[in-house]
Amino acid sequence: MHFRNSLSGILLSLSAITASAGELQVLFTDNDGNPIKDAVIEIINPQFEIPPDWDYTGVMDQVDEEFVNNVLIVVAGSHVSFPNSDDIQHHVYSFSDNNTFELPLYAGNTADPVLFPEPGVTVVGCNIHDWMLGYIYVGKSHMMARSDDYGVSTIRNLEPGEYTFTVWHERARRNEQSSEHVVTVQASGTTVHPIQLNPGRDRRIRRAPTGSGSAY
């Protein structure tokens, strides 16, 4: 089990008292055992319904000429707002088939939130700053989670039983993206399921040297 601070310990203890709800934690590591952040799991079987009154707006900020967080998960039918926290303008767009959109040059929090009706991964860029790259993982239901700095993706309040889930990571191999994983969630406590990924090279465009922030 993975207690990263006392708060999550308390939350785990509380969830243990509630009646027969299980918790799934998928631990992502690479071949060297390092945790993999921003890996997304989504339960595909059983298929959960999106509530008909679903109304949620996620946020992908723009800070120091980067998308923050650059991986966001939302349920299909959600909105996402793209506030601009920089002193300069950004021009945010996506050519992804599932959710094409464009927010022409703007500053501040002036762009209307964008609707993401279609499941899948929507790749987001900025027309001005080629290195800016964000991913919006649009799920078929809310039964999904993104891994934290420790490589842990957690889905809570699951009925005990067998679940099939898929995995997405921006640099996962094709066979890793298409693989289905089956796990049996126990009635109480945490069911831990380790997954090793072999991420490919980071193909992001190098950032222009004029930026004030961290270069990579």
Ligand SMILES: [Cu+2]
């Ligand atoms: Cu920009």
